[in-house]
Amino acid sequence: MTTPTPVVALVGRANVGKSTLFNRLTRSRDALVADLPGLTRDRHYGQARWGGRDFIVVDTGGFEPTAEQGIVREMAKQTRQAVAEADVVLFVVDVRAGLTAQDHDIAAYLRRLGKPVVLVANKAEGMRESAQWAEFYELGLGEVVPVSAAHGQGLRSLVEAALAHVPEPAEDPHEAEARARAEEGVIRLAVAGRPNVGKSTLINAWLGEERLVAFDLPGTTRDAIRVPFERQGRRFELIDTAGLRRKGKVFQAVEKFSVVKTLQAIEGAHVVLLLLDATEGVTEQDAHIAGFILDSGRSVVLAVNKWDAVDAYQRQCVQRSIEARLVFLKHAPLHFISARQRQGIQALWGSIVRAYESAMIKMPTPLLTRLLHEAVAFQAPRRAGHVRPKLRYAHQGGNNPPVIVIHGNALEHVGDAYRRYLEARFRKAFDLVGTPLRIELRTQDNPFA
Known part of the structure; x- marks a missing residue:
């Protein structure tokens, strides 16, 4: 049975930097970020990969567990759903703003659930040796992990602490x-x-x-x-x-x-x-x-x-x-x-x-190389200054999805339009239906450089 991908939920009050942390972890700009509270309202999902481990990150809006009406109540429902789906919760607090009553409310809610929680002291740039974030130990959630989502500091330690709660199963x-x-x-x-x-x-x-x-x-x-x-x-x-x-x-x-x-x-x-x-x-x-x-x-x-x-x-x-x-x-x-x-x-x-x-198709190397040469003969890649990329041979690099690896010289100058042209030629030759096709270009080192 395939082990499900771990799910990590980001929870905290408004404007503590959850969306910035989401973008750092997923290496994307999918979450809107601004210095305005309440910008995120719905749950937002993204893929992340750190240290060879894949996991799903869930961004949430500002959480007020005691909210009883209005949009804040609906946002709280979204956050509760994210926590229910998660394997690990990253409780994000703002070390510069200090501990608040709302942080205490969120901590009390998370303690009642009994789920693994990692307490994240965000905006801690230049403060790792400071005792200012020590007050968050009051929340009773264990160790505090200081990070700076805006500057990318402390993220590796944070990911290791989070994924330690969902260890990879040892398989016979x-x-x-x-x-x-x-x-x-x-x-x-x-x-x-x-x-x-x-x-x-x-x-x-x-x-x-x-x-x-x-x-x-x-x-x-x-x-x-x-x-x-x-x-x-x-x-x-x-x-x-x-x-x-x-x-x-x-x-x-x-x-x-x-x-x-x-x-x-x-x-x-x-x-x-x-x-x-x-x-x-x-x-x-x-x-x-x-x-x-x-x-x-x-x-x-x-x-x-x-x-x-x-x-x-x-x-x-x-x-x-x-x-x-x-x-x-x-x-x-x-x-x-x-x-x-x-x-x-x-x-x-x-x-x-x-x-x-x-x-799952198998693509023989001689056939791929012949198709590559035919494609180049029909339409060669554009010159880049005095250099014209030379595509020499191709072989299959994997399947599900199929990957075609092309070797040659100066392939870093091959543009996206020519990649799409090659993909269309390969798709037609192998009658590929439904599957993405990935093309990797690898430039050979010049032994005389």
Whole structure:
């Protein structure tokens, strides 16, 4: 069983630097940052990798556990949800502002939950030898880790302290080998999408299909359910993000949704079926999930559900919104279905299998090199001053997603447009469907330099 990616939630009162810390940990600028309290309101998710460990970071708004009304109450609900999903909580305080009554309230709430908490004294630049942040020991949450999110100081110690609460499981190599043999040839399929787009309806339609065998398999501690089943001689493992119940109750399954479950399901899959709602078009949340799928390198199949519930004009609007907001998923097969009416759901299986085969394809080095030379002969890369990049040979560097490594000279001058040109040539030659294709350019060292 694949171990779920650890989840780290950032919690604290407003304007203590949670979003700045989020951007540092994820090495991104995804979270809005300004010297204004209350800028972040919803939960915000991002991927992070430190010291060879992957984890998911959740940014939250200013937390007031005792809030009873208004937007502050709604923000508190969002923070409680983030804490419930998390393996570790980073409680961020402002060392320059000092200890406040609100910090005491948050600490009391976190102590009651009993979850692992790391107390982070932010804005501690130039104060590591100072005793000013020692007052935060009053909160009774153990050691205080001083950092400066704005300057990137102390982050490695912080990550080590956080991930110490979720150690990597020691795995028996014989057990890993046996599992690998058992999973060989099994297509892991994640069904992802917003709440109420019809994930459960589609899954239930699949499980009720003739020539389809399914049974329950206990999942992870997050109650994610993996359903192994077989269809027309192909073995699948459905990584369910909709909260399936036992087979006897599957047709009364209640739609559940957790962003964390969806992100973990995507990372553990070979192929992701991204389900959209025809009655609402492509929303910002759809685009966010689609971007995460692309960043994870997973194959994707798009399905627009509830196609029977919209008229011709709405269908045109949906198609235009897909072209505009999901332009980066041009390689993904697109299907229009009605899970409730069981219309178009059979064609999904063909695209899922093709996307898996494209992700796991073997590309012989002689063929790749020949295709590379043909592409260069048809259109050579542009000169950069007196230098023209020379692309000499190519080989496969991995799969799921496929990676093509190209060697040559002065390849640092190859532009993004030429990369896209090469990708299109390789895609057409190998008939790749659904999967991203990554191209790595490696310049050979000049022995005479």
